[in-house]
Amino acid sequence: MPAGFADTPPPPYYAVIFTSQRNGEDDAGYAAMAAAMVKLAAGQPGALGIESTRGANGLGITVAYFTDEASIRAWKANVEHLAAQKLGKQRWYAHYHLRVAKVEREYSGPDGR
Amino acid sequence: MPAGFADTPPPPYYAVIFTSQRNGEDDAGYAAMAAAMVKLAAGQPGALGIESTRGANGLGITVAYFTDEASIRAWKANVEHLAAQKLGKQRWYAHYHLRVAKVEREYSGPDGR
Secondary structure (H helix, E strand, O other): OOOOOOOOOOOOOEEEEEEEEEEEOOOOHHHHHHHHHHHHOOOOEEEEEEEEEEEOOOEEEEEEEEEHHHHHHHHOOHHHHHHHHHHHHHHHEEEEEEEEEEEEEEEEEEEOO | OOOOOOOOOOEEEEEEEEEEOOOOOOHHHHHHHHHHHHHHHHOOOOOEEEEEEEOOOEEEEEEEEEOOOHHHHHOOOHHHHEEEEEEHHHHHHHEEEEEEEEEEEEEEOOOOO
């Protein structure tokens, strides 16, 4: 699987789509926390992978994949993650929108990998 | 709704999560087509909005929201979109992964907008 892509199993599984707008403040603090959270998320029960990117305008989309809803709720309640969520609201995000969705089908390309 | 965020209705609705890695070639041609496709997608039956970003490393995530699966299949089969898909495979993408998912719940912040 190429770098940046989540190597997920055949559906069904769940996706947490997190769209966020950075406020342009504290880039270093944000980057450190984001890296720590990606690493922590990867080790959670039910975690299947993560895809994340952010443009020069500060708009970012992160999609984290999990086996089931219970795993998503457990990750949201993780103590270190709760601290990060609080800082995100206070310091780093101008706006965010989170959606939980059940992946039903998928395909890849151009070569079907 | 802040710029870059899709103003979607209460769930359920569908998300098409398109993760892609640009190959670094033909930036101008790609940018023109991407802009045309975002505009065209917005006018499709069942289209609810789109969120899209790409980082400096060429990894991009676009999430297009639709009312239902039939609308997604109709958009995939749109003649102009089919031509764009073909060019994407031939010229612009090193890799891509597309997932269709049903959004079940959501929230936003920091202020609940």
